[in-house]
Amino acid sequence: MKALEGIKILDFTHVQSGPTCTQLLAWFGADVIKVERPGVGDATRKQLVDVPGADSLYFTMLNHNKRSIALNTKNEVGKEVLTKLIKECDVLVENFAPGALDRMGFGWETIQRLNPTMIMASVKGFGPGKFEDCKVYENVAQCAGGSASTTGFNDDVPLVTGAQIGDSGTGLHLALGICVALIQRQTTGKGQKILAPMQDGVLNLCRVKLRDQQRLDKGPLTEYSQHGKGIPFGDSTPRAGNDSGGGQPGRILKCKGWENDPNAYTYFITQAAVWPRICDLIGKPEWKEDPEFATPPARLPRLDLIFDTIEQWTMTKTKFEVMDECNPLDIPVGPILSMKELAEDEGLKKTGTIVEVDHPERGKYLSVGCPIKLSDSPVEVVRSPLLGEHTSEILTEMLGYTGDELNRIQESGAVG
Ligand code: COA
Numbered sequence: 071m072k073a074l075e076g077i078k079i080l081d082f083t084h085v086q087s088g089p090t091c092t093q094l095l096a097w098f099g100a101d102v103i104k105v106e107r108p109g110v111g112d113a114t115r116k117q118l119v120d121v122p123g124a125d126s127l128y129f130t131m132l133n134h135n136k137r138s139i140a141l142n143t144k145n146e147v148g149k150e151v152l153t154k155l156i157k158e159c160d161v162l163v164e165n166f167a168p169g170a171l172d173r174m175g176f177g178w179e180t181i182q183r184l185n186p187t188m189i190m191a192s193v194k195g196f197g198p199g200k201f202e203d204c205k206v207y208e209n210v211a212q213c214a215g216g217s218a219s220t221t222g223f224n225d226d227v228p229l230v231t232g233a234q235i236g237d238s239g240t241g242l243h244l245a246l247g248i249c250v251a252l253i254q255r256q257t258t259g260k261g262q263k264i265l266a267p268m269q270d271g272v273l274n275l276c277r278v279k280l281r282d283q284q285r286l287d288k289g290p291l292t293e294y295s296q297h298g299k300g301i302p303f304g305d306s307t308p309r310a311g312n313d314s315g316g317g318q319p320g321r322i323l324k325c326k327g328w329e330n331d332p333n334a335y336t337y338f339i340t341q342a343a344v345w346p347r348i349c350d351l352i353g354k355p356e357w358k359e360d361p362e363f364a365t366p367p368a369r370l371p372r373l374d375l376i377f378d379t380i381e382q383w384t385m386t387k388t389k390f391e392v393m394d395e396c397n398p399l400d401i402p403v404g405p406i407l408s409m410k411e412l413a414e415d416e417g418l419k420k421t422g423t424i425v426e427v428d429h430p431e432r433g434k435y436l437s438v439g440c441p442i443k444l445s446d447s448p449v450e451v452v453r454s455p456l457l458g459e460h461t462s463e464i465l466t467e468m469l470g471y472t473g474d475e476l477n478r479i480q481e482s483g484a485v486g
Contacts, residue, residue: 072099073444074100080155089241098444105139107141151465158469193268224296292367295321346358
């Protein structure tokens with residue numbers, strides 16, 4: 071028994087944001103039916119190809135545990151099949167460019183008429199307003215949602231982050247919206263429309279930066295390194311480099327081997343509660359009592375000196391030795407782990423967060439499994455479907471087409 075067993079999802083998603091959402095729902099046990107254009111499919115199948123002729127990692131890593139039906143939804147017979155699928159399913163998820171579903175003839179009013187219990191969930195770049203018709207990709211959302219303006223160093227250009235907060239982040243928001251709408255439907259008996267705009271999702275994840283924007287009106291942000299360096303603040307939340315986002319100052323510091331290894335660094339947090347232990351560890355016991363260092367406010371203007379001194383200590387250790395020494399003392403630190411190190415991490419393999427999947431076209435590859443662990447709904451990662459792999463079984467077993475009717479559909483060119 072899986073958490074979402076029995077829930078049928080009509081998956082009209084493509085690229086990354088929508089597929090992230092439906093992959094999670096599939097991992098929680100929903101039957102996710104991915105609708106793709108015959109002969110074409112999700113554009114990512116053939117993007118960033120590393121094994122000629124095989125579905126790309128971009129596609130396979132975002133579409134596990136789904137079934138694929140190749141269906142031309144702009145053709146009359148295809149529309150007939152789609153109508154049946156809408157009547158059969160609980161949720162329709164889509165992240166087409168604005169207006170695409172209406173142009174296909176399946177806007178919200180039509181869907182509601184065909185199936186009043188259906189939940190229709192959409193990702194768009196922007197919510198209602200002047201940008202609502204724009205197409206949006208990951209980095210546009212990071213820029214428009216406040217992430218880029220607050221990422222990077224204050225004397226350099228805005229930066230986008232490696233974490234796909236616009237696409238995968240919004241997919242997560244949408245998955246939550248779908249789950250709560252399913253719960254509400256148990257009471258109301260009705261479906262509803264869900265919109266997760268990427269700009270809004272990124273802004274939600276940048277909540278602490280809007281906090282700082284308002285604090286800035288009251289005076290300088292004293293925990294920012296910029297303050298200690300005497301650099302004046304402008305009128306908006308600045309880029310904070312590697313400063314920690316909370317009230318406990320932290321920085322990325324060099325560790326042994328940094329000259330040759332781009333990831334020989336640790337994140338080090340000078341949490342107030344363990345300050346005396348940090349002083350002893352780095353050989354500065356006198357800082358425990360010194361009024362210039364003893365309290366968090368006294369330390370704020372001296373963070374450069376403090377972190378330079380801590381770095382003299384971290385540079386004598388590997389990033390893992392720093393962890394080994396700090397953890398028993400409850401000093402919060404974290405090694406900067408490379409993708410190579412994560413891919414080889416035995417602990418993550420054991421918990422199923424790194425999984426090896428076998429695929430008929432490309433052989434074995436690594437993927438990120440479900441990062442959310444439910445004790446009563448275990449996840450088994452199943453390879454992504456080939457284009458149209460389940461067309462016949464969906465037409466027959468799910469929609470009940472047989473005999474002449476099935477032949478008519480198969481010969482119409484609407485399915486593949
Ligand atoms: N049968 C027939 N036609 C189909 C189909 C099917 N099974 N599946 C898709 N199509 C059609 C659509 O109806 C659309 O046609 P139209 O433009 O004539 O209306 C067309 O394929 C392309 O869809 P579109 O969504 O416009 O794709 P795109 O490649 O031009 O744009 C995005 C890609 C991501 C920019 C755009 O979809 C978008 O902005 N999505 C919302 C935001 C988002 O999720 N962005 C992040 C993606 S990771």
